[in-house]
Amino acid sequence: xxxxxxxxxxxxxxxxxxxxxxxxxxxxxxxxxxxxxxxxxxxxxxxxxxxxxxxxxxxxxxxxxxxxxxxxxxxxxxxxxxxxxxxxxxxxxxxxxxxxxxxxxxxxxxxxxxxxxxxxxxxxxxxxxxxxxxxxxxxxxxxxxxxxxxxxxxxxxxxxxxxxxxxxxxxxxxxxxxxxxxxxxxxxxxxxxxxxxxxxxxxxxxxxxxxxxxxxxxxxxx
Amino acid sequence: xxxxxxxxxxxxxxxxxxxxxxxxxxxxxxxxxxxxxxxxxxxxxxxxxxxxxxxxxxxxxxxxxxxxxxxxxxxxxxxxxxxxxxxxxxxxxxxxxxxxxxxxxxxxxxxxxxxxxxxxxxxxxxxxxxxxxxxxxxxxxxxxxxxxxxxxxxxxxxxxxxxxxxxxxxxxxxxxxxxxxxxxxxxxxxxxxxxxxxxxxxxxxxxxxxxxxxxxxxxxxxxxxxxxxxxxxxxxxxxxxxxxxxxxxxxxxxxxxxxxxx
Numbered sequence: 001x002x003x004x005x006x007x008x009x010x011x012x013x014x015x016x017x018x019x020x021x022x023x024x025x026x027x028x029x030x031x032x033x034x035x036x037x038x039x040x041x042x043x044x045x046x047x048x049x050x051x052x053x054x055x056x057x058x059x060x061x062x063x064x065x066x067x068x069x070x071x072x073x074x075x076x077x078x079x080x081x082x083x084x085x086x087x088x089x090x091x092x093x094x095x096x097x098x099x100x101x102x103x104x105x106x107x108x109x110x111x112x113x114x115x116x117x118x119x120x121x122x123x124x125x126x127x128x129x130x131x132x133x134x135x136x137x138x139x140x141x142x143x144x145x146x147x148x149x150x151x152x153x154x155x156x157x158x159x160x161x162x163x164x165x166x167x168x169x170x171x172x173x174x175x176x177x178x179x180x181x182x183x184x185x186x187x188x189x190x191x192x193x194x195x196x197x198x199x200x201x202x203x204x205x206x207x208x209x210x211x212x213x214x215x216x217x218x219x220x221x222x
Numbered sequence: 223x224x225x226x227x228x229x230x231x232x233x234x235x236x237x238x239x240x241x242x243x244x245x246x247x248x249x250x251x252x253x254x255x256x257x258x259x260x261x262x263x264x265x266x267x268x269x270x271x272x273x274x275x276x277x278x279x280x281x282x283x284x285x286x287x288x289x290x291x292x293x294x295x296x297x298x299x300x301x302x303x304x305x306x307x308x309x310x311x312x313x314x315x316x317x318x319x320x321x322x323x324x325x326x327x328x329x330x331x332x333x334x335x336x337x338x339x340x341x342x343x344x345x346x347x348x349x350x351x352x353x354x355x356x357x358x359x360x361x362x363x364x365x366x367x368x369x370x371x372x373x374x375x376x377x378x379x380x381x382x383x384x385x386x387x388x389x390x391x392x393x394x395x396x397x398x399x400x401x402x403x404x405x406x407x408x409x410x411x412x413x414x415x416x417x418x419x420x421x422x423x424x425x426x427x428x429x430x431x432x433x434x435x436x437x438x439x440x441x442x443x444x445x446x447x448x449x450x451x452x453x454x455x456x457x458x459x460x461x462x463x464x465x466x467x468x469x470x471x472x473x474x475x476x477x478x479x480x481x482x483x484x
Contacts (some may be wrong), residue, residue: 017319021294049386051344052276121398121452123346125430127226127482129270148226148482150299152346152399173225195299197263197484 003029004211008044009068010034012061017046020080022194026205034063045072047188049084053093053155054104056084067105073109073186075195080213081188083153086181087114094154109186110162114155119174123154123155129190130179132169137182137210138203139169147199149191150177156190161199189208226482228268228453229443230432231460233258235304236275236404239285242313242461255263256291262460263296265467270296271324271402271455274304274378289420292358293319301349303402312339316347324402326351327375330382330389333396333466340397349432350398353378354386354419355406371419373379378406387420401427405435412438412459415446424450444477 009017016032023030023046027137031038039045047065049056050209057067060066069079069089081089092103106114127150132143139147157178160168171179171190175187180189185205193200235240239253252258258269270292280304291303302315303324303342312323326460329335329350339348353374357366371386386466390401403423415436424431433451437443443454454474471481 015293015316015321016317017290017317018293018297018321022297025297049343050347051341119338119427121430124225125346125400126228126452128224146483152299152347156401192299197298200297 003027004043004208005041006030006044006211007045008032008046008048009060009063009065010197011056011063011065015050019046019048019147020207022200022210023204025201028208028211030206032212035078039065039068039123040071044078044080044208045069045082047079047085048083049086049088051084052080053084053095053106057093057104057106060107068111069107073184074098076185078185078207080207081186083171083192085189085199086178086190087153087155087157089181089186090114090157093155096111104117110166110181110183112157112159112161114157116155117153117158117171117173117175117177118179123152124156124173125152126150127196128171128173130169130171130191132180133167135168136167137185138180138206139204140202143169145178149189149193149196149199149203151179151191153190224480226480227447227451227474228432229266229467229474229481230269230271230453230455231262231267231459231467232271232273232434232455233455234273234275234457235285237278238288240312240349240461241275242458255288256295258291259300262467263373264484266471266482267298267467268482269299269301269453270415271301271303273324274302279474289318289320290316303349303351307336309338309342312343312347316343318361322347322349322400324349324351324352325398329393330373330375330384333392336393336396336398338392340399343396345399346379348398349400349402350390350393351402351404352386352390352393352423353404353406356416356419359390360390369422371422372461374406376392378409387422390423391426394429400430402432402434408436409434410458411436414438414442415449415451415454417445419450420446420449420451438464440465440469440473443474445480447474447479449478 103185132139166183169180301322367385430452434445437456
């Protein structure tokens with residue numbers, strides 16, 4: 001099969017060049033663009049996010065990213081959120097919020113709050129292990145518990161209240177928090193696979209390989 | 223399990239070339255920062271730091287090119303410091319492919335810069351570099367900082383009279399996401415990190431602290447972690463091939479500290 005076409009959604013977020021390069025290294029055909037048509041047509045869409053929750057949510061909406069993601073999911077087409085690109089998929093971000101009433105609205109594809117880590121040293125910065133469920137698309141059929149991924153964040157989802165059918169991967173930094181979610185076509189990681197060396201490359205390859213399957217399914221049996 | 227101690231090689235880059243000695247088997251060009259970065263990445267470096275020591279602004283253009291080419295090939299985080307004066311410099315480095323940006327002298331001169339960068343790009347991109355020295359014995363009490371540690375600028379050559387502990391704490395409050403604590407006294411001595419200074423800064427700030435300056439032997443690294451460092455940075459021991467990243471990780475692991483195995 002030809003290389004899957006992946007679009008990295010360009011909504012003005014910090015360093016996205018490495019996400020593009022890391023995906024290219026998997027063999028995917030990668031385009032960095034904010035173009036709606038391209039983002040809809042791609043086999044896989046990556047939603048990056050660096051910086052503050054409210055800013056990323058605003059910038060994402062500014063390029064129509066919320067509609068693109070919704071449309072893709074309705075059609076069963078894969079989307080991968082990364083870092084704040086995971087966080088904005090949830091209901092609310094409490095970053096910079098003086099109280100709960102001033103919380104920033106996320107895309108609300110999953111319920112829940114993105115709240116400050118109460119741990120000693122914050123940001124949670126560096127390489128951590130994760131507890132992934134067996135049979136994961138992102139982490140493999142039998143996830144390696146010693147594999148480490150690169151995290152850098154001060155806020156996290158600390159309770160999963162989304163669909164019970166979703167595969168949720170956890171990590172720990174003082175408290176347990178959501179490190180990744182796989183929920184049908186919608187996946188997301190709190191860590192940066194594009195900065196996670198070989199482990200990150202393997203994860204991205206598994207996701208890109210799953211696009212082939214999704215594309216094949218969408219095209220129907222041969 | 224818990225967060226791994228990060229082992230971070232640092233490269234001084236001048237006009238697109240690595241300066242200070244580099245003695246690495248199997249390198250085609252020991253002066254090429256991209257090739258050296260890739261070698262360190264293969265060896266298991268958890269992050270890389272480029273310290274841009276380029277003096278002229280013309281030659282600085284080459285830094286962006288080096289950063290871009292490194293980010294294309296090395297999939298671990300890259301911090302670039304040196305000569306960062308304002309938000310525009312940070313923006314350019316991030317666009318080139320840096321993940322974090324180190325700020326030092328300009329923030330000492332104008333602390334508000336820390337807030338400006340953090341507000342725009344998030345605290346996680348901002349590494350505040352503190353080049354600190356001990357007030358020498360015999361310093362008159364009127365010139366001693368309260369903690370006995372003083373911030374320096376211009377590569378440790380200029381004293382500022384600013385208390386290093388107070389500055390680290392203020393910078394963290396203003397929005398720095400990480401403190402890179404370099405001991406000017408220990409730097410280049412290979413006599414070990416300044417553990418007392420590390421412990422003092424660790425007690426003052428809630429953000430990650432990177433220990434820098436003085437690494438010489440494998441036995442130097444674990445004590446830095448025990449003094450509160452979240453990451454250990456070294457330059458010369460790696461460049462000259464005295465120690466490898468893997469050996470440092472073995473030593474940390476043997477002392478009971480979690481490390482990432484590449």
